[in-house]
Amino acid sequence: MKTMVERQSIIHMYRVCGYSKRRISRELHVSRHTVDNILSEYESAIRTDNPEEALSDLLTIQPRYDSSRRRPRRLTQEIKDKIGFCLKKNAVKIATGLRKQRMLKKDIHQFLLSQGYTISYATVCSYIKNIESYKEKKKSEAFIRLFYEPGCIAEFDWGEVLLFIDGVKTKFYLAVFTFGHSNGRYAYLFRHQNTLAFMESHRNFFRDIHGVPAMMVYDNMRVAVKSFVGGDKKPTEALMKMSGFYCFEYRFCNVRAGWEKGHVERSVEYVRRKAFCLTDHFGDIHSAQEHLNRVCMQVNNEQGSLSTAEKTSRLEADLSSLKPFPGNLGCFEVYEYIVDKWSTISMKNVHYSVPD
Structure with a gap:
């Protein structure tokens, strides 16, 4: 889709400069069909009963696609119900303190694939982002991958x-x-x-x-x-x-x-x-x-x-490439404690009795 400025440039070169459609296409590096469509709209506008108003609308209104009739082909109601089930499960996990174990968008997509559904990851992300209760702000981060020798x-x-x-x-x-x-x-x-x-x-x-x-x-x-x-x-x-x-x-x-x-x-x-x-x-x-x-x-x-x-x-x-395994290390700690008058020792605020 051409922007409003590009549309004005095409009409200006055609009406004021007198360039041919082929030359306009070559000068602006746009498709010949795009030039034909825009100039066809221009010629239709000047043939109306009120050409000045029609031409003003053509040059000032931002062009846009009519996407009102577009519907996702793969995103069926059954898949929406599955995604809703996963999001409800995430809400339960967040409410019970299991926020770090909730399903991410990639996990929901893999879950749908495992259930036999054919849907792209981008479609799943787009649908989830449209649910206001699931929107989250994320910070952009950059990482540099480092490489190491095996076993290093x-x-x-x-x-x-x-x-x-x-x-x-x-x-x-x-x-x-x-x-x-x-x-x-x-x-x-x-x-x-x-x-x-x-x-x-x-x-x-x-x-x-x-x-x-x-x-x-x-x-x-x-x-x-x-x-x-x-x-x-x-x-x-x-x-x-x-x-x-x-x-x-x-x-x-x-x-x-x-x-x-x-x-x-x-x-x-x-x-x-x-x-x-x-x-x-x-x-x-x-x-x-x-x-x-x-x-x-x-x-x-x-x-x-x-x-x-x-x-x-x-x-x-x-x-x-690992070093040899020397065996199992004994996992223990050694401490010295003083026995009190009740024949107990205090270890991490817990009293233990000792034999006589």
Whole structure:
């Protein structure tokens, strides 16, 4: 569609300059048919009973398509009902504190495809955006993809997830590991985000991959950084113990610079959504962990886009380039306590009796 200025230019060159239609098309780099249509409207306007008013309307009214009769061909009422069902389920999750586990537009599109419907992702996005209750403002962000050698680096981060265990809503912490080369993901559920969970998650990760990456990357989490000394960061005893036992180097991100470990920063959200956006009720934590393991295996084997092309071979390259696995590290902490006059010790504000 030509703009109002382009329409005026065509009519001016034809009426004032006396150019032919072919020359106007060549000068303005527009189609000959477009010039014919606009000049045909002009000639029809000057032949009316009131040519001045018709010509004024032609030159001043912004041209537009008549899209009032257009209707989506693939977006049937049945598909709208399915999308509405997903959005209602998202509203329930948001109301119950499960906002991070709601279905995104891409998940709704995949859900429709799995149900046998043929519809494009753009159509789903356009329909959802037209629902006022589902509009959200998003900030534009830019990311630069970094490339690493196989087995060179792995990133670690924590995330939170709310699950229903035997009907009771329970908060868990998600320990997520991501390879920098292949973007292979591994995740583990814990009830606490403490030092013991930090050590056990690494033990489970190294045991499952049967090796150790050359370097681990962390942000400024308390279980990894003990204190800040000027611009330097002092690691915790647990991190130094694991580094010495498994023989890996470690690196900390700068403050408020999560993009420095961008693989795992997105992996926490991705794994949590893939694993628990549809299924969040389990009998116990063991069944939840088994479900999480299956989802991670599916994610690591998925192929179908440019970002996941050759993912399996890249993950195999990562696993074959790891350092040898030295064995399982003992996950425990040693503390000394003073027995009070009631023959108890106070550990994290909880009193425990001691034998005589």
